[in-house]
Amino acid sequence: xxxxxxxxxxxxxxxxKPYSFFxxxxxxxxxxxxxxxxxxxxxxxxxxxxxxxxxLDMINQHQGRFxxxxxxxxxxxxxxxxxxxxxxxxxxxxxxxxxxEFLAETYYHxxxxxxxxxxxxxxxxLHTELMQTHFGQTPRVFRNTELVCSDEVAxxxxxxxxxxxxxxxxxxxxxxxxxxxxxxxxGGNIKLLLKSYRLSDDxxxxxxxxxxxxxxxxxxxxxxxxxxxxxxxDVLNLFMDYETFGEHQWESTGIFNxxxxxxxxxxxxxxWDFATPSEVVKRYQPTAELAFPRVVSWADAExxxxxxxxxxxxxxxxxxxxxxxxxxxxxxxxxxxxxxRKLQTSDHFYYMCTKFFSDGDVHAYFNPYNSPYEGxxxxxxxxxxxxxxxLKITPEGRQYENTTQLI
Numbered sequence: 001x002x003x004x005x006x007x008x009x010x011x012x013x014x015x016x017k018p019y020s021f022f023x024x025x026x027x028x029x030x031x032x033x034x035x036x037x038x039x040x041x042x043x044x045x046x047x048x049x050x051x052x053x054x055x056l057d058m059i060n061q062h063q064g065r066f067x068x069x070x071x072x073x074x075x076x077x078x079x080x081x082x083x084x085x086x087x088x089x090x091x092x093x094x095x096x097x098x099x100x101e102f103l104a105e106t107y108y109h110x111x112x113x114x115x116x117x118x119x120x121x122x123x124x125x126l127h128t129e130l131m132q133t134h135f136g137q138t139p140r141v142f143r144n145t146e147l148v149c150s151d152e153v154a155x156x157x158x159x160x161x162x163x164x165x166x167x168x169x170x171x172x173x174x175x176x177x178x179x180x181x182x183x184x185x186x187g188g189n190i191k192l193l194l195k196s197y198r199l200s201d202d203x204x205x206x207x208x209x210x211x212x213x214x215x216x217x218x219x220x221x222x223x224x225x226x227x228x229x230x231x232x233x234d235v236l237n238l239f240m241d242y243e244t245f246g247e248h249q250w251e252s253t254g255i256f257n258x259x260x261x262x263x264x265x266x267x268x269x270x271x272w273d274f275a276t277p278s279e280v281v282k283r284y285q286p287t288a289e290l291a292f293p294r295v296v297s298w299a300d301a302e303x304x305x306x307x308x309x310x311x312x313x314x315x316x317x318x319x320x321x322x323x324x325x326x327x328x329x330x331x332x333x334x335x336x337x338x339x340x341r342k343l344q345t346s347d348h349f350y351y352m353c354t355k356f357f358s359d360g361d362v363h364a365y366f367n368p369y370n371s372p373y374e375g376x377x378x379x380x381x382x383x384x385x386x387x388x389x390x391l392k393i394t395p396e397g398r399q400y401e402n403t404t405q406l407i
């Protein structure tokens with residue numbers, strides 16, 4: 001028996017509003033409520049609501065044999081509560097089926113695992129509490145922001161008690177190995193579930209590309225590719241952004257019809273079923289240890305961190321926001337802490353990316369800025385105000401007492 005493991009990432013950031021230098025010291029409200037509401041409701045209408053309705057029908061149709069998993073960031077859930085409560089309700093309905101697993105991740109979709117392990121653990125704890133509150137689940141499998149993984153990150157996550165971590169099946173990490181098996185961290189016990197990026201990206205990126213030699217992609221064709229793995233793998237991990245369905249790939253492309261037909265086509269082969277990440281971990285033993293000596297993500301052709309720290313602007317912004325950690329924590333002000341954490345969201349640094357060519361279209365999606373330099377300047381103006389007027393730290397480092405709640 002082999003299994004398909006479907007995992008969907010659900011995330012929307014609190015985008016920073018246009019913030020000129022002349023607002024520094026005058027305006028401590030940083031986020032673009034109008035834009036955030038507009039985008040959340042747009043994506044809910046095109047993706048979250050129709051996809052959730054479809055998947056609920058599919059679970060019922062296949063009498064529990066079709067299973068999926070999500071990780072939903074805390075900042076996305078906050079916006080659902082504010083701007084689209086019916087979307088949150090539809091995820092709750094999915095959670096009640098017993099066929100949907102919710103994974104752990106960082107509440108704020110941050111890169112704290114690489115810059116501030118103490119902050120990382122706190123954000124994961126907050127996210128786990130949110131999963132318990134909304135969905136009645138305590139996650140046992142972890143998915144880091146943008147699938148960021150390394151031996152060090154996996155060790156931290158194992159120390160937090162998780163059974164498995166999702167990771168990108170990068171070619172240089174796997175070498176001659178296949179992503180279609182379960183692995184484990186060298187010297188540890190945490191399991192590694194690796195994304196099959198070629199087959200995942202066939203759906204997420206190539207589905208509507210008429211220049212692709214395999215266009216059009218149909219459910220029977222894709223199922224035939226899945227069945228080729230029989231005897232050469234235990235699990236096919238299909239990991240992708242949930243916005244694939246209806247937003248990145250519009251309904252007019254046929255993506256919803258493809259999704260609806262796929263489970264039946266896959267399960268026509270008696271040796272295939274669908275499983276959640278926790279079920280995969282329990283069902284299949286690791287075939288070997290697998291080291292992640294470098295930091296790997298699921299972004300761009302390089303599968304590295306250059307989407308977020310590939311230029312001097314990004315490096316400087318990341319350095320400055322995370323160096324404030326001890327100062328923010330010392331104040332013990334929940335509103336200030338939440339504000340600092342929302343400024344950690346990885347999207348802010350993604351908007352500063354100067355990579356183009358094959359990855360340019362991806363970086364332009366949902367980007368509120370006309371250029372990465374505009375994104376950097378806008379963010380740095382906000383950070384200047386946060387340092388000098390919220391935390392009361394002067395450029396010379398002189399500190400004052402914190403004053404009031406800000407949001």
